[in-house]
Structure formats: C-alpha cells, structure tokens
Amino acid sequence: MPLHRFAVNVPNPAAKDVAVTLLLKPMARAALTGLRLPIPRGELKVTGVGLTLDPCGEAGARTLKLKLKPSTSVEVWVVVTTGSTGPRGGGAAAFHLVDRRAGTTGGVTVVVVDPPSVQPSGSLVKPTRPCRLVLATAVYAVPSGGDPSLAPSKKLFNSDGAVDLVAPITNRTENPIEDAKVYLEHLGGCDASFSPICWNAGTLKPGDVFFATWPLQLRSVLPGSYAASIVVASRRADPTRLDAPIRILEESKRSSNSGARRPSTRRASTRRGT
Amino acid sequence: MAAGLEVDDGNPVWLSQAIVPSTDTVVSLSMPPSLAAIHVGSTGVSVYVKVDNIGTVAFGVCACATPVPASWPVVVPFGGFFVSTAPHPPQTESKAGVTFTYRNPTNPAGDTLSGGGVMVSLGLVVSGKRAWAWSPDGRLFAHVYQGSGNDWYLNVVALQNVTRSDGTVVPKNQSAIKSSGIFGGPFDMTAFGWAGSRAVVAAGVGATSGISVQVACPLAPPPGVWGTLMPSFPNVVDWTHLVSPCESFVAFVPQILQPTMTMGAFLISTVTGMQTPFRKNNAPTSVTIRGPNPSLTTTQHAANGLTVDDGTGQKFTVDDPECTMVPGGVMVTVDRVKASTLPSANLGVKSVGSAALSILPIGASAWVKVPNPSGWANQGETHWCLLAQAYTADGTTIMRPWNGQAVMPPSFPLSLPNCAQRNIEILP
Numbered sequence: 257m258p259l260h261r262f263a264v265n266v267p268n269p270a271a272k273d274v275a276v277t278l279l280l281k282p283m284a285r286a287a288l289t290g291l292r293l294p295i296p297r298g299e300l301k302v303t304g305v306g307l308t309l310d311p312c313g314e315a316g317a318r319t320l321k322l323k324l325k326p327s328t329s330v331e332v333w334v335v336v337t338t339g340s341t342g343p344r345g346g347g348a349a350a351f352h353l354v355d356r357r358a359g360t361t362g363g364v365t366v367v368v369v370d371p372p373s374v375q376p377s378g379s380l381v382k383p384t385r386p387c388r389l390v391l392a393t394a395v396y397a398v399p400s401g402g403d404p405s406l407a408p409s410k411k412l413f414n415s416d417g418a419v420d421l422v423a424p425i426t427n428r429t430e431n432p433i434e435d436a437k438v439y440l441e442h443l444g445g446c447d448a449s450f451s452p453i454c455w456n457a458g459t460l461k462p463g464d465v466f467f468a469t470w471p472l473q474l475r476s477v478l479p480g481s482y483a484a485s486i487v488v489a490s491r492r493a494d495p496t497r498l499d500a501p502i503r504i505l506e507e508s509k510r511s512s513n514s515g516a517r518r519p520s521t522r523r524a525s526t527r528r529g530t
Numbered sequence: 531m532a533a534g535l536e537v538d539d540g541n542p543v544w545l546s547q548a549i550v551p552s553t554d555t556v557v558s559l560s561m562p563p564s565l566a567a568i569h570v571g572s573t574g575v576s577v578y579v580k581v582d583n584i585g586t587v588a589f590g591v592c593a594c595a596t597p598v599p600a601s602w603p604v605v606v607p608f609g610g611f612f613v614s615t616a617p618h619p620p621q622t623e624s625k626a627g628v629t630f631t632y633r634n635p636t637n638p639a640g641d642t643l644s645g646g647g648v649m650v651s652l653g654l655v656v657s658g659k660r661a662w663a664w665s666p667d668g669r670l671f672a673h674v675y676q677g678s679g680n681d682w683y684l685n686v687v688a689l690q691n692v693t694r695s696d697g698t699v700v701p702k703n704q705s706a707i708k709s710s711g712i713f714g715g716p717f718d719m720t721a722f723g724w725a726g727s728r729a730v731v732a733a734g735v736g737a738t739s740g741i742s743v744q745v746a747c748p749l750a751p752p753p754g755v756w757g758t759l760m761p762s763f764p765n766v767v768d769w770t771h772l773v774s775p776c777e778s779f780v781a782f783v784p785q786i787l788q789p790t791m792t793m794g795a796f797l798i799s800t801v802t803g804m805q806t807p808f809r810k811n812n813a814p815t816s817v818t819i820r821g822p823n824p825s826l827t828t829t830q831h832a833a834n835g836l837t838v839d840d841g842t843g844q845k846f847t848v849d850d851p852e853c854t855m856v857p858g859g860v861m862v863t864v865d866r867v868k869a870s871t872l873p874s875a876n877l878g879v880k881s882v883g884s885a886a887l888s889i890l891p892i893g894a895s896a897w898v899k900v901p902n903p904s905g906w907a908n909q910g911e912t913h914w915c916l917l918a919q920a921y922t923a924d925g926t927t928i929m930r931p932w933n934g935q936a937v938m939p940p941s942f943p944l945s946l947p948n949c950a951q952r953n954i955e956i957l958p
Contacts, residue, residue: 263911265870278871291545294565329870331911355871362872364913364953365542372957378553378574381561405813435832437590439859439888445903452923454590454856454888455812458832466833467812485899487559489889494558495896 257303259314262334262366264353268324276357278307278320278332283350283365295369296346301339302368305351308333336368346371387493389436389457392426392465395484395500397472404467420469421450423486423500427460434459435491438468444482446504449473479504533927534585535860535920537950548580549864549918549952550897559887559896568906569957577864577882577900579918583890584947587927589860590889592831592853594776599837602772602781602826605723605731608663608672615658626668628689632660643671643687650687650703661719664689665727670706670748672730674722680737681712684722686730686748695801696751697926706748709755712737726777728800733771735762741769745780750803766791775828778852779806783826784819786841792820795838797851809849810834817848828852858923859888862898865934867942869913869953879934880904882916886923908956920948 268274285299306316309332316335324330334353348369355362396407397419404422421440427433436457440450450470457466468486484500540546552563553574563578583589610623612632620633627646632655633639640654652673660675669692674684686707688700700706713721714735721734729747736742736759744757760769760782768785778801784793795817797806807814811833821841829837831853839845864882885900900918908914921930931943943949 262913264913265868265911267870267872269872276871291542292547293545294567353871357872360872362870364869364871365544366913367955378555378566379564381554381556381558381563383558383561386557403814405811437889439590440886441899442883442885442901445883445901447903450886451857452859452861452886452888454859456592456832456835456850456854456856457811458830458834458854465811469812482903483901485885487889494560495889497557497559497899 257337257339258370260336260338260368260370261311262336263311263331264334264364264366265329266322266324266332266355267329268326271326273326274324274357276322276324276355278322279354279356280305280307280318280334281352281354283352288348288350288367293348293367295348295367296371298347300347300349300368300370302336302349303339304335304337306335307353308335334366336366338368338370383494383496385492385494387436387488387490387496388427388429388433389425389438389460389488389490389496389498390428391486391498391500392424395421395423395486395502398422398469400471404469405465417473417475419472419474421472421484421502423468423498424465425457425460425468425486425488426465427462430462432459432461433490435489436460436466437489438466439487440468440470441485441487441497443472443484443502446477446480446482446484446502448477448504474504477504531587532585533587533589533922534583535922535928535948536582536584537579537918537920537948538582539944539950540952543944544915544951544953546918546950546952548950549916550578550580551575551916551954552578556897556899559898562897567957568954570906570908572906575906576902577916577918578897579862579864579900579920580895580897581860581862581887581890581920582895583892586892588891589858589887589922590856591891592856594778594831594852596775596828598775598828598830598835600775600828602774602828605725605771605773605780606663606666607720607723608661608674610662611660611719613657613659623662625664626689628664628671630662630671630673632662634658641673641675643689646689648687648689648703652685652687659716661717661722663722663724665724667727670727672722672724674717674732676716679712680715680717681710682717682721682732683710684708684730684732684746686746688748692749694749694751698751700748707746707752707754709744709746709757711742711744711757713742714738723771725771725773725780725800728777729780729798731771731780733769743769743782745798745800745803747798747800747803750799750801754803756798756803756805763791767793770824772826774826774852776852781826783824785822785824786819787822789821792818794818795824799851806851808851809854810847812849812854815848820844856888859886860890860898860920861886861923861930862900862918862920863930864900864902864919865917866914866954867917867934868909868911869915878909879917879939881935887920906956908958912955912957914954914956916952916954917942918950918952919946 308316538548554563641652824841835850
C-alpha cells in the first residue's frame with residue numbers, strides 16, 4: 257500500500273500558551289478539480305488517513321489536540337495510505353487539515369498524488385509579435401558615469417564598486433523601429449543592486465545603436481556567472497526578453513577596463529530569450 | 531490620478547494563478563508560462579508574477595507631458611528692478627495675495643514679503659538697488675540686491691511648501707536657496723531671470739574678466755548652485771539662455787556672430803544643480819554652434835528627440851535630456867515561507883528574489899520573471915507558500931507592502947490587491 261507523508265508546521269507565534277485542535281477533513285472531489293492543479297484526473301482510493309507527531313508513524317487519528325508553548329512550533333505529520341492506482345494510471349485525493357484555537361481558525365490543504373509529479377523540461381514560449389531590437393554585442397560594464405559607447409576590451413565586471421551596466425541595443429532589420437524602449441528586468445540572481453530605469457530610445461534606424469545603461473553597485477557581490485534579462489519594446493510589438501549573460505569576477509582577478517573601443521554592430525551575435 | 535497595481539488572488543486565495551513557478555523560457559512578457567513541479571535540486575525554476583495596472587497612472591512614462599514639437603524658450607529677466615538711495619515712501623508690488631515692499635535704505639524695516647500667510651524679511655538694501663520676480667508658477671519669490679560694491683545677494687523664498695527633487699520639503703516662508711556673486715560692474719535689469727519656475731539664472735561681466743554665470747536651483751538638493759566664469763568674446767560670441775519644455779534643464783547656447791568661430795552649448799540640470807552633457811543614443815556628445823541664431827526644439831520625448839539648429843540653419847539631433855531616461859517603475863518581490871496551519875506566523879521567511887517592470891501602461895498586464903538564486907531547499911517540508919508583492923520603485927507612489935526579511939515580519943497583507951499567494955510543493 258503506498259504511504260504518503262506530509263509534514264505540516266503548527267506554530268504558536270503568541271506570547272502565551274495555546275491549545276490547538278487539529279482536524280482532518282476530506283476535500284470534495286469537485287473542489288479538488290476546481291483547483292486546476294496539474295494532477296492526474298483519477299480518484300485515489302484512500303485506505304487510511306491520520307495525524308501523528310511521529311515522523312516515522314504510519315497511522316494516526318483524524319483529530320489531534322496539542323498544547324504549544326509561546327513562540328514555538330511542532331511538526332505534525334499527515335499520513336495517508338492509498339490503494340493501487342486505477343486503470344487511468346494515477347489519481348489524487350486531498351484533505352483539509354483544520355487548525356482551531358482560541359479566536360482563530362487556520363489550516364492547510366494536502367494533496368496526495370500518485371504517481372508523484374515529475375519536473376517537465378522547460379519549453380520555449382515564443383511571442384506572437386516579438387520586438388525586433390537585439391543586443392549589438394554582449395553587455396559590458398563601464399566605470400560609473402563613463403561613456404557607455406566605449407566598451408572595455410574585456411567584457412567582465414569587477415566586484416569592487418559602482419559601475420554602469422551597458423546594453424548596446426540595435427536594429428538589425430531593414431526598417432526603422434519606432435518608439436523603442438529598453439529596461440533591465442533582473443540580474444539573473446546576482447545580488448548586485450540596480451536602479452530601475454526605462455530608456456526611451458525613440459526611433460532606431462537600421463544599424464543604429466542605443467547604449468542603455470543602469471548603475472550597479474557591485475561591492476560585496478558574489479562572483480559568478482549570471483543570466484540577466486533585458487526587455488525591449490517597440491510600437492506594435494510585444495515586450496521581449498533578451499538574454500544578457502554577465503560575469504562577476506573575484507576581486508583578485510580584476511580585469512582592467514583599459515583598451516576601450518566602440519562595440520561593433522556587425523560581428524556580435526545575439527540570443528533571444530532567457 | 532491614482533496609481534494601482536494588482537497581483538490576482540486565487541480561488542482559493544492561496545492558489546493565485548498570477549504566480550507561476552516555471553522552467554519555461556518565456557520570451558514575451560505578455561505570454562504566461564507553464565507550471566513546473568519543483569524539486570529540492572531544481573535549477574532554472576523562476577517565479578513568474580503577473581502584474582496588472584489597475585490605476586490611472588502609467589508606469590515607464592516620462593513625467594514631462596509637454597506637447598511636441600516644443601521650442602526651448604529664453605530665460606525671462608526679472609520684471610522688478612528699482613534703484614535709489616534717495617528718501618522715498620515704501621513701495622509695493624503684489625501678486626496672488628503676497629505683497630513685496632521695498633523701502634528706503636534708511637528705513638530699518640528693509641524689504642519684506644507679507645500677506646497670504648507669508649511674512650519674510652529680505653533685509654536692508656543699503657545700496658538701494660534690487661531686482662525681483664515671482665516664479666511663473668507663483669510658488670517662489672526671488673529677490674536680489676547689490677551690496678556695497680558690485681557684489682550681489684540672491685534669496686529665493688518659498689511662498690508655499692515646495693518639495694525638492696530629493697523629496698525634502700522647503701516650508702513656506704523659508705529660503706529655498708541663497709547665492710551670491712560679484713560682477714565687474716553694477717547689475718542691470720537683464721542680469722537675473724527665471725528659467726521656468728525651477729531656477730534663477732544670473733549672468734554678467736566677470737569681476738576681473740570673462741562672463742560670470744550662475745544657476746541657482748531652489749528645487750535641487752543643496753547646494754543646488756552651479757556657476758562658472760566663461761571667456762568673453764565681445765562682438766564675436768553672445769549667449770542665450772534657454773529652458774527645456776518641462777524646465778528640467780537650462781541650456782547655455784552661444785550665438786556666433788563671426789563665421790570663423792564655433793563654440794559648444796552646454797546644459798545645467800535644475801533637478802540636480804549640476805552640469806550634464808548632451809547625449810546622442812546615450813553617449814556623451816558635443817553640441818557645436820556655428821551661427822547667430824541657434825535654437826533647441828524638443829520633437830519627441832526620447833533619444834534623438836532634441837533638434838538643434840546650429841545657428842546657421844543646419845540641424846542635427848541629440849537626445850531629449852528630459853525624457854530619454856525614465857527612472858522608476860514597478861518592482862516585484864517574491865518570498866517563500868513554509869506552509870503552516872497559521873499563515874500569519876511567518877516562521878522563517880526565505881527570499882526568492884526581485885525583478886523590475888519598468889513599462890506598464892494603464893490597464894495593461896505583464897508577466898515579470900523573478901529568478902531564484904538561492905535554490906529550493908525545503909527544510910524537510912514539502913508544503914511552501916510563495917508570497918508575491920508589486921510596488922513602485924520610488925517607494926512612495928505605491929509603498930512596498932511587506933518586508934519578509936525583517937525581524938519578526940508581520941502577517942503577509944494578502945488582502946491588499948498588490949499582494950498574492952500561491953502554495954506549492956517542493957519535492958525531495
């Protein structure tokens with residue numbers, strides 16, 4: 257018999273003792289369907305359900321009474337045993353764990369799924385009307401307030417202070433792109449702080465490059481490679497994400513920002529999507 | 531005009547469909563992702579949050595709404611000017627209930643402002659020479675007087691509470707800015723002028739040589755005064771002072787009277803009180819003037835939206851300094867907390883991450899991608915709550931509703947429209 261366990265935290269954030277009554281109630285099938293969860297459509301045959309404080313327990317009562325000291329919590333285990341899955345190849349069942357205590361009622365819902373969910377591989381969701389602006393080159397950094405059109409010879413970041421992140425945005429189509437806008441959505445998990453800015457790049461003719469910049473504070477930022485996201489938008493097009501890999505070097509491996517040059521608008525490749 | 535953001539609640543409330551953890555690569559902000567099953571070791575699972583603009587304020591739009599094309603007007607010289615040390619009765623000028631009274635140097639009451647709740651002493655003008663003007667919007671009053679020599683003293687007084695660009699407030703009756711300088715001779719009626727209602731421009735012959743110029747910006751953070759001494763080329767170069775359509779900049783533009791000469795124009799920000807370069811596609815550039823009739827015209831609030839006539843009829847474009855960059859917008863922050871039977875307990879809130887949404891028109895929606903750099907460790911429990919909130923980056927228009935990383939955070943304000951929750955399972 258498949259055994260399903262759920263650890264549920266029962267807290268007492270108050271400053272005095274509290275008595276808690278926990279109660280398990282089955283959730284109606286229609287209500288479970290109404291949640292629109294990505295779960296098998298079949299119904300699981302539940303052969304046993306209970307509450308226990310034993311992490312290894314295999315059964316328990318449907319009601320459990322607890323006394324909790326101030327500012328403490330306990331782990332309660334919801335244990336559900338089910339029969340074998342039906343001919344449809346899987347099913348689900350759900351229970352409300354109701355928490356009743358003086359002056360309040362809380363609770364959680366646990367959903368038993370058999371077989372367990374598996375993580376699907378992500379798919380590419382393409383826009384219907386993508387903005388045609390692209391990165392002329394990979395993004396790079398210049399000293400704070402520096403000329404963003406002068407790219408450093410090595411497109412690496414130093415982790416020692418304030419810089420401007422530069423995204424050279426260009427139009428590689430054969431027609432002007434009107435009402436162009438650019439902004440930085442995120443730094444891919446890099447913990448550098450940035451100031452949200454939207455750039456109105458106006459009309460970009462074919463081959464034009466607009467140097468969008470955002471001040472970054474890199475002090476104490478963890479070195480590593482990150483996938484930043486830059487959003488471009490234009491008239492009659494969907495706002496579109498551009499992949500913008502960035503790399504934060506350790507301070508001991510700082511690169512110099514000498515040898516500045518203007519980025520080529522022809523050689524660099526640009527990937528769309530993150 | 532009311533700003534409003536919404537992250538849709540679910541039905542039940544803990545199952546918001548506007549919060550979706552996903553491994554999808556969603557290129558467009560208008561397309562929803564598909565739900566991922568999260569495991570402790572999952573990588574590449576970001577949290578997408580759908581944010582709706584339910585207010586009447588568009589985000590990512592420049593605050594300068596002046597219709598274009600708009601020519602940059604010339605700084606307007608002060609209208610008030612009086613000089614006399616001879617005895618005379620107090621004289622007055624009034625505007626919008628406030629009266630400026632200027633008195634003989636022997637009258638100890640000196641120059642004053644009064645009426646409408648305003649009561650300000652501007653001091654005794656021993657030289658008997660002063661100039662003055664209300665700002666065009668009537669919120670400020672500028673008074674300048676000559677000292678014992680060719681020195682001058684400017685005082686800009688707030689006639690009502692005014693808010694500086696850094697958010698500080700200058701109370702009514704207080705001085706918003708003071709500055710001083712020395713010219714090579716007595717100042718005349720054209721030496722001082724209002725640049726819109728944001729700055730006072732002073733220009734005159736320098737004490738020793740050249741041209742002394744100064745821009746006093748009462749709405750900039752202190753000190754808010756920019757000044758320099760420029761070389762003088764009499765009968766070869768003259769200068770005109772222009773104001774941007776939304777008064778954020780003063781342009782010093784040379785008028786080239788001899789065709790062999792060229793000279794650059796430059797900008798002073800009335801928001802910061804500092805010099806700012808002209809830019810083209812956001813790279814610094816120079817604006818060279820070659821003739822006697824230069825002009826600036828904003829044609830669009832964007833890059834290359836400022837058309838420069840170099841004085842000879844030749845035109846070129848640079849970025850509109852007022853609207854090419856629009857700071858601010860919307861921030862989205864996601865936290866997660868172990869599900870418990872008492873949702874308000876907030877035991878051990880973990881940060882997922884934040885992301886920006888810098889463009890969101892009125893009535894529009896966008897899916898914001900919030901990466902999770904810290905992984906999906908589940909601390910031995912599979913049941914977690916994702917808590918998403920949307921607010922404005924300026925911290926004031928729509929304040930951040932909740933800080934889950936604070937010590938002992940309060941309950942997540944789920945009842946607010948810009949807060950929502952989705953419970954998820956983080957599998958071993």
